Amino acid sequence: MDDRELAQLLEAIETIHEHARRMGLDGFPMRYEICPADVLYTFGAYGMPARFSHWSFGKAFYRMKTEYDYNLSRIYELVINSDPCYAFLLEGNSLLQNKVIVAHVLAHSDFFKHNYRFAQTSRNMVETMSAHAARIRRYEMRYGRESVEALLDAALALQEQVDPHQALRRAPPVEPDEASKAPLRPSTPYDDLWELDELSTQARGEQTRVDGSNSRPGEGCRDLLLFLAEHARGLAEWQRDVLTIVREEMLYFWPQMETKVLNEGWATYWHARLMREMELTEEEAVEFARLHASVLARSRTHVNPYDLGYHILLDIEQRFGASGPGMSQPGDAAWQKLFEIRETETDLSLVRNYLTRELVEKLDLFVYRRDGDEWVVTDKDWHRVRDELVQQMTNCGVPVIVVADGDWRGSGELYLEHRYEGIQLDRVYAERTLPYVFRIWGRPVHLETVLDGKRAVLTCDGGRVVWK
């Protein structure tokens, strides 16, 4: 990009910002950075300009980069929830592409600033994560790359097992020292006798639990990473720190996972609107139409969040009185409704409250599933489609696993419970993931779930992983 093009870009940004302000968008101050594809894809893979190093990011980077090199997919921008808000533009974007991206990321910035799910997120995460990276690098030098990697492998496998709503409600009742204080009896030849005793205590425990009293260490805690960081016995301080880092970063990203449809819909709505305000040449208009269409491109096997979010918002706008798509005016009812939704909804509530029968039919959404070795459309009923979407969005599609007992049978073993809601766990994945819990916990771990309609317990004692 030469100086003349840069000047054009600056001018365009100025105009877009002006239009956005007039229409009520209110984001953080923007920092646009122009960077080459390699760098943009690195950021894409890591989610941040600077993040700790792990081979899984290298794998993601490689995949994205290859797809870019083969022209299979291309990301044009990356935007970061921070104040100021960083947006990275791909070097080699045309002026028009950059205009669209600026309009798009302005709406993201506004969304980050106003959506209630983001209220708790740190706005200094760029610096924080860069500091995390430096700390982890120090640990690598001090404790060896292999041991840090082994811990990160485990922590990243469990990173989704956090409680994203923790900040919004009271922390679960965990007595911090209970687990670590739990007395370990010296082993004696009479242990089996004591176990009999324990069995009856256990039975009693079951009853008290039904009664609602809460006496087990960590019981009900669904923030597994936090629980492990605080209560796993054998961990060194740096290891607890690594777990905390992974957890903190996941909690920062979680609201973005929860609002993918709404956030992208919002940004798409606004880039379309703001581009309408711009004076485009004929070629630019064609290029824009093409770009906008590619953003909304559909796939038979996935729901495109841009497309779904965009159409739900357009539908709401019209239902609340706008004369056409993108025709609401600052201050009128439709405009107010849209701005209220961007503040108070997540994907889950957006779909539950605003996905109508007409939309499901218009967007030709359907439910499909595997039947033998084919994928078959099983339902077109709009209730089913909506409910299925809602279910997939619940907890971002991550199974909820809670601590049932952090000192099972008084032996310091960890008993986890999958909150089964009709869809069973991936058996193989569970078998491979539980050893990671063991790696951190350091004692046998158990996971209770339901397989084929029957209660099943997976146990890992370090060596073997067995179902009971």
Next chain:
Amino acid sequence: MSSRMFAVSRDDWSLHRTGHMDQQRHKEKVKEAIRNNLADLVAEESIILSDGQTVIKVPIRSLEEYRFRYDPDRRSRIGQGDGNTRQGETIGRAAAGPGHGSGGGGAGDMPGVDYYEAEITVDELADLIFADLGLPNLKPKGRPEMQQDAPRFDDVRRHGAMSNLDRRRTLKEAIKRSQRSAVRLSITRDDLRFKTWQEHRETHASAVVLAMMDTSGSMGAFEKYVARSFFFWMVRFLRTRYRTVQIVFLAHDSRAREVSKQEFFTKGESGGTRCSSVYELALSIAGERYPPEEHNVYAFHFSDGDNLPSDNDRCVELVGRLLSHCAAVGYAEVAAHRSSAGSTLRSALSSIEDPRFTCVTIRDKSDVYPALKAFFHGGPPQGPG
């Protein structure tokens, strides 16, 4: 402009190498995983049947990023059509279960195909596999006729015959000179470069593989597949050590005959088994066509061991004679269903005490690699005789 709410910058990102570094680490892990899975990969169908395709995809399970997740096969999903999708319509085919290659053909677009596929060239894989292999018990075959002076173009000079002109180098010189002195590009006498040769003394060592297989009724598809993957790597390995490798395919039931490669791996026959027949044929072919002074003969026989018991003694005797002719002789018993005891033929052959004779049992695909290692146990790489 003082109240401007944005800034645009372009930094020097050239130092930003994180992605590449972690990618490198990922590659290392892939290689490590491949090394740990060699036994499975050696018999990987996509490789054995690749026929000239140089890049292959191998499933690497240990590099999946495991987590607690729902069973993808039991979930319903949401898709989006172009306006008139109907209930009951098929929108795609699921890939075969993980563990088999995804088979290509757009399967990647469908959900559930999640395991990581590493791309590796057959050569890279071969390097890993051959790292532990060596040629066993070589006797120097120092026949002078086998050495010849052969010309090899490996030098560049300023003088020579125009027919040996190295155009690329000449042009490079001309460009260099014209750039140095800032004149128009033209080729002068000083720019000319010629390829020249030197005489090298080369050994025309060649190897011959006598591939023998029991094709009697009891040998099924699995047995043939195992033999096929074994011979695939055997020939490939010998090619790294010898200038030429010839293969002679000998099939037998109660009688032996020489067959084509195609027949060798596909044809099934019926009838009883007499292994001595194929050893006799091997001996006569080796004796007629491949005198041991000039050739390194490797004989390898695959059978399920269902031999006529009365034939066993004769087999032992013939293998002994083969050994005097061959660099190495191997017998592999493919016994997917047999108990651990092994056949009577195997126990008879086990009595042969010669370090150049190897006897292995193969129960499943992952035994092919150990069998290769057992046969080519010559330790560190040695030159051919």
